Amino acid sequence: MDAFFASVEQASKPSLRGKAVVVGGLGPRGVVATASYEARVFGVHSAMPMGQARRLAPNAAYLVPRFGFYKAISERVMELLRALSPLVEPLSLDEAFVDLEAGGAAWDEQSARLVGARLRADIRAVTGLTGSVGLAASKMLAKIASEQAKPDGLVVIEPGTERAMLGPMSVRTLPGVGPATGDHLRRAGITTIEEIVEAGEDELVRLLGKSHGHGLYAMALARDDRPVVAEREAKSVSVEDTYDVDIHDRVRVGLEVQRLADRCVRRLRGAGLSGRTIVLKVRRYDFSTLTRSETLRGPTDDPAVIREAAARLLDSVDTTGGVRLLGVGVSGLADYTQEDLFAQAAGERAEVRGPVEEPAVVPAEEQPALAERRWPAGHDVRHAAFGHGWVQGSGLGRVTVRFETPGSEPGRVRTFRVDDPDLEPADPLPLVLSRPEGSRGPEGGSGAVGLRSAAP
DNA sequence: TCTGGGGTCCTAAAGCAA
């Protein structure tokens, strides 16, 4: 999907269409998740600190991501993909590989083009959004093709043309070459993909190590036989928080770690999993990051056990100077939530040393006490008199709402007190009205979707 | 206003067992 999060917001908010839209964390330490193409003109791009984005594009609309909504749209698109082939490998909410041959959906260039074009039309019809398609003989090439196809396009890489096409491109085009590897190669005088080929496999292995070296050399020759793998199992579950201001108080650090451990357990249990290795992550005031881990004798999903492990791990890290991020994760996952006796026993042993403060129950959902949190920028609301709208901004006891819906004209803005009883949070409206040929319910209710997809 | 959150994979060191 093209600029997925931003496109969803533009589709659901008519007044933002054609405008610079930036979606991401709005706090003092937020970063850009997605910038609309209009915002990219100003130099805004994903992973950029929000402050920098605001300096570059002060008049853009700044919105908080609505992952639940994006996920619902993503699922509709993934359904379309699975209709083409059982082999669908999602890379993220907005991207997936599809093995068209395995699905019998396409067998040559012509049939593939047809399938790709029809898919793009279907995505548009079902979601109201544009997606781009890259068609090629391998995952790496399909990915590169889909990048070239964006926005709103379709690109085919024909067999036999791969090497010539890759040659002049930057090494950074290859998947797996990020800033560090890119720098490394540049210092060795290697900037383009053909220079990787010229350098030779031995030189690459010498520069980057065995695995990465062999892998990159193969990619540079357009050799990639990795299969499309449907539904890969999760290998870890983790949660982390970056704090608006560094935490110095050691007691508070401990409390936050407990909260994170509980949240992690909720996610673990929600997925029907348990795990053996507990990981604590600490990012300090100077952005240095360290992890500490502990492997239990067997998998567990017991909140008390995981909390205590996390607390023990915290004992071994120095937090003087302050902490900007804390995280708790679990890996070594086991499929079923089977109570593990060893882990339980370990927990009980620990309990002997002192009473465990809290029952294993999770604290109440963090209620956003602040008015600003109750009305996050971009979220939908309903007003008793003015109908459906979205929060444009809030602060100083006021919330500003624009009243419009995906199908309406750009709407008017009104400001209310944050505690106005006529104003309440609302669910997002479908981006596309379902067309139940015949009956024309004003707002059909079902059928909204939208996303941008990439890949083969 | 410097730098999110959720992951994956790789490497290297250290400890231990055969």
Place this chain on the structure above:
DNA sequence: TCTGTTGCTTTAGGACCC
């Protein structure tokens, strides 16, 4: 008994991706 080799597991860190 001592020494060396190999291989597995655990731990820590780093690069990368969306």
